[in-house]
Amino acid sequence: QLQLQESGPGLVKPSETLSLTCTVSGGSITNSDHFWGWIRQPPGKGLECIGSLYYSGSTYYNPSLKSRVVLSLDTSQDQFSLKLNSVTAADTAVYFCARITWNGLDVWGQGTTVTVSS
């Protein structure tokens, strides 16, 4: 059964870069039927799409975050990653990775909390 697991620092200082990795197990990141994505949820707020990527390396970013985000993947490790630079307190959130199908986001990681604070 496909599983996703986020990993990375839980605390990041303002103006620095947030880096997270999502490890895919029980399946391959090179499956051509799916995209892979990052979603975040600030405390007490709704879900926000950060961006998505395809096994070929194609990336799609939320316009509101595009200038600060880079998504990448490592097919040899079945992992994909998020880098968000110049973070502020507004970037404090639970960050989820998920599999994106034509019919929605059907498999999610458990989420990881990232706090931006000095």
Place this chain on the structure above:
Amino acid sequence: EIVMTQSPDTLSVSPGERATLSCRASQSVSSNLAWYQQKPGQAPRLLIYDASTRATGIPARFSGSGSGTEFTLTISSLQSEDFGVYSCQQYNNWPLFTFGPGTKVDI
């Protein structure tokens, strides 16, 4: 950007009752709409896609309807395990998407 709104913010329902949740898009998303359930401390779970198709393993008491800009999620007979926040998501500009702010269902 397509903006999603949901109503009500909170819905208090007794077990066995019917719950009706609404979602509206700022412009037409055709039937490219999904519903998710999220419980505290958990990731969202896909309930409905293509506006009205239940995802794998989702009980028949969950149903979705609508197209264009107006959508509804109905829980026909609420069970105690159905508490949580329900969010709609449009994927008309797939693979990017936007979510609504959520409706909290209190049992």
